[in-house]
Amino acid sequence: MPKPRRMGRRTWVAAWAVLCTVGLVATAGLKASSAPDPQPKKHVSAECRDLIADIKTQLDKAKPEAGDDGILAFSRQRPSAEDCSDEIRDFLRSYQ
Template identity: 45%
Template sequence: MPNPRRMSRRAWVLTWAVLCVAGLTATAWLQAAASPQEARPERHIRAECREHIAEIEGQLGRARWNGEEKVGIVTVLPIGVDCADERADLLRGDR
């Protein structure tokens, strides 16, 4: 008389395959639901421009806190440092 609890190897492999596919599908669905749809990767800022960009962000933050709509920003860069791309991205709102 055969043992009814015993499963063949094919049944075990099929069971594991179904469980793996279900787990991968659930993981993909949860990651898609948890991540924002419009997420953009943050642009890399060169080391010599970080302090300059932080200063601009601080000035913009203070101006918004005070309710100013039009803001003039004055910053001074060290000689030989070109942060035009990073500054343009910040002011355009790409970050």
């Protein structure tokens, strides 16, 4: 009866390297294909749009005066029944 052929160390290392490469390629492919869905655009009321436009105007006016080191504070001067804090927060995060 013939003896079974033993695999050498180089063969094991090569097989391990191939399996790791295949795993990395598969992981990269899965990550690329599972991009998050874009968030649906929220409806912003006219009052909030006006308030955000006022804030943008104030920011644009204050930017040349204060430079990048200035602090700008906002206060709401008109009473409002609607809360626009989420919309304002989203605007300020995206404003550059």
